[in-house]
Amino acid sequence: MMGFPTGRPYKGTADQKQSLEAQFLRKSEFQRTHHIPIWNGEFGPVYANPKWDENADELRIYDRFHIAWSIWLFKDVGLRGMVYTFPDSAWNRLVEPMREKKKRLQLDAWGTYPAKEVEDVMNPLVKWIDFVSPTANDVYPSTWNTARHVERPVLQTFLAETFVGEFAELFRGKGEEELEELAKSFAFESCVQRDGLNKIMADYAAVAATEAEIDGTAE
Known part of the structure; x- marks a missing residue:
């Protein structure tokens, strides 16, 4: 695509x-x-x-x-919006380590970046599935190939879910004023057009x- x-x-x-x-x-x-x-x-x-x-x-x-x-x-936050959070906003600064991890491990279905670490694991699995089951590519939705059928449950569902706690920990101990500042990162006047x-x-x-x-x- x-x-x-x-x-x-x-x-x-x-x-x-x-x-x-x-x-x-x-x-x-x-x-x-x-x-x-x-x-x-x-x-x-x-x-x-x-x-x-x-x-x-x-x-x-x-x-x-x-x-x-x-x-x-x-x-x-900067992928495809008409406006997006300022790169140095409170929100972006806080979640940047997690965003980088999501990028490195291909945890987002949208805007997935090349990642050799992941591809070295997933590509042989996809190749094996296509070998033992030539009809794997025909599974609904037919617009998905085998790789996408495997990536969705393995990377973007199961593996992604294992990092929910780590993401939540970023907010531990934040007071009301700090949380308000994070929320203001999404205010229109604080965003970049x-x-x-x-x-x-x-x-x-x-x-x-x-x-x-x-x-x-x-x-």
């Missing part, structure tokens, strides 16, 4: 744009064939590196095919509003 930390970097090449549109056309074939309106309610860029520029190619496809959409995430992404959202919102006025669908 393009654009994810463990996938191919999306650079907006001609081949990648063609692949992106081909994926959309395949997934929307039924709706387009039967003239059913399409709304993508689960859309949003994932950043392998928060410093990377956002790319509007997916929105250009939606615009060309008149697809309604809403972005997935408004606020987070992802300017490139927000400009793209604003530009395409303006395009949609203009088109609605032209075809008479605006209220």
